[in-house]
Amino acid sequence: MFTATLSWNDMLFLIEGAGTTLVITLLSLAGGTLLGLVFGLVRAGAPWWLNAPLGAVLDAFRSVPLLIQLILANAFKPIIGLPWSNFTVACVVLAVYGAAYCTEIVRAGVLAVPVTTRRAARSLGLTWRQDLTSIVFPMALRVALPSWIGLALGLMKDSALVLWLGIIELLRSAQIIITRTQEPLLILSIAGAIYFALSFPIARIGARLERSWNDRD
Amino acid sequence: MHYSFHWRAAFLALPDMLEGSLVTIEIAVLSIVIGVAFGILLALARLSQARIPKAVALTWIETARNTPALLQIYMCYFGLGSLGIYLDSFPALLAGIAFNNAGYLAETFRGGLNAVPPTQMRAARSLGMSAPQAFRMVVLPQLFRIVFYPITNQMIWAILMTALGLTVGLATDLSGVTQELNVRTFRTFEFFSIAAVLYYLIAKFVTLGARLLAWRLFRY
Numbered sequence: 001m002f003t004a005t006l007s008w009n010d011m012l013f014l015i016e017g018a019g020t021t022l023v024i025t026l027l028s029l030a031g032g033t034l035l036g037l038v039f040g041l042v043r044a045g046a047p048w049w050l051n052a053p054l055g056a057v058l059d060a061f062r063s064v065p066l067l068i069q070l071i072l073a074n075a076f077k078p079i080i081g082l083p084w085s086n087f088t089v090a091c092v093v094l095a096v097y098g099a100a101y102c103t104e105i106v107r108a109g110v111l112a113v114p115v116t117t118r119r120a121a122r123s124l125g126l127t128w129r130q131d132l133t134s135i136v137f138p139m140a141l142r143v144a145l146p147s148w149i150g151l152a153l154g155l156m157k158d159s160a161l162v163l164w165l166g167i168i169e170l171l172r173s174a175q176i177i178i179t180r181t182q183e184p185l186l187i188l189s190i191a192g193a194i195y196f197a198l199s200f201p202i203a204r205i206g207a208r209l210e211r212s213w214n215d216r217d
Numbered sequence: 218m219h220y221s222f223h224w225r226a227a228f229l230a231l232p233d234m235l236e237g238s239l240v241t242i243e244i245a246v247l248s249i250v251i252g253v254a255f256g257i258l259l260a261l262a263r264l265s266q267a268r269i270p271k272a273v274a275l276t277w278i279e280t281a282r283n284t285p286a287l288l289q290i291y292m293c294y295f296g297l298g299s300l301g302i303y304l305d306s307f308p309a310l311l312a313g314i315a316f317n318n319a320g321y322l323a324e325t326f327r328g329g330l331n332a333v334p335p336t337q338m339r340a341a342r343s344l345g346m347s348a349p350q351a352f353r354m355v356v357l358p359q360l361f362r363i364v365f366y367p368i369t370n371q372m373i374w375a376i377l378m379t380a381l382g383l384t385v386g387l388a389t390d391l392s393g394v395t396q397e398l399n400v401r402t403f404r405t406f407e408f409f410s411i412a413a414v415l416y417y418l419i420a421k422f423v424t425l426g427a428r429l430l431a432w433r434l435f436r437y
């Protein structure tokens with residue numbers, strides 16, 4: 001009678017946490033991709049005086065632990081009087097963090113398109129914008145998509161760190177249940193299985209895409 | 218804006234934080250050494266025909282790559298308690314990061330082993346080398362050249378992952394020391410800014426060192 005067991009409510013609580021994890025991942029991925037697309041195009045084509053500082057700033061986001069970035073942003077928020085919720089802060093930090101990686105992915109993709117191809121497009125009369133949308137993007141996508149899928153999965157795994165800001169996502173909800181049931185191994189395994197189930201199929205699709213596209217060349 | 222920054226107190230704590238940085242580097246280096254050792258074993262097990270080692274290697278690699286590093290560290294710190302294994306926060310963090318490193322590095326080594334053409338081995342054997350000799354003198358140097366850059370990358374990841382020690386109550390590494398100072402003074406922004414700069418410098422230092430080493434080792 002004194003043994004606490006895992007109830008159906010606990011499972012629902014975990015699934016709710018997984019939902020929060022997914023929402024944070026999707027929001028930050030969308031923001032990060034948008035920013036990364038802009039920065040990546042700048043990095044691929046801008047003159048050095050714009051390129052170098054942008055690269056250095058984005059590199060800083062990749063060289064400081066995400067947890068420290070979250071803590072810093074959360075501490076900076078009241079200093080400048082920003083009325084954001086912790087959830088917003090977490091999404092923004094993750095988005096900027098994702099953008100730092102996405103920039104390099106986009107840049108590598110764009111630079112993988114041969115300059116001669118782009119010149120040929122322009123000399124056929126395509127405008128800069130047409131060249132970008134119908135020549136560069138389709139060709140860059142092949143190079144960039146597998147890495148981008150990796151980034152999406154990376155963001156999902158890194159989103160576990162937002163528990164430090166008190167957001168109840170999958171890992172935090174697991175921790176809360178552990179404080180009641182005192183069965184850390186079981187609950188963490190279930191949380192791990194949920195992460196695995198979300199991540200593994202997408203990782204396999206990414207690997208298959210990469211292989212089939214490499215074979216075709 | 219009514220906040221006044223207090224940088225002086227933060228700079229006075231710099232010696233403590235530098236000491237914490239050494240612990241951070243220590244954890245990262247140890248986790249990479251353990252990770253490389255297990256990574257090679259996992260890669261060989263994955264490529265082998267034996268079923269049980271292959272299954273163990275696959276489970277390890279896919280778990281390490283498809284769950285958050287924080288969950289792996291929690292598993293070592295909280296989860297192993299259910300099995301009667303009680304790890305302190307330092308070994309738990311080290312074990313978690315090493316587990317993660319091994320999973321990622323195993324794939325690196327597998328790719329490296331596949332990238333050295335089997336004809337090289339045959340050529341070496343036909344020149345009269347024994348199999349271990351050929352592996353050591355022909356395959357291994359080429360393998361090392363291929364995996365060197367991914368290993369340094371993983372080293373940076375390991376450094377960044379050590380900050381997760383905060384979540385399992387490690388108080389001696391850079392983020393732990395910073396958090397101790399933070400709860401005493403509530404100057405979160407100042408202390409963690411300095412910690413961020415130190416992490417950045419450590420990462421750059423490692424990158425630079427690796428580049429110098431690569432330049433020294435890999436010139437023809």
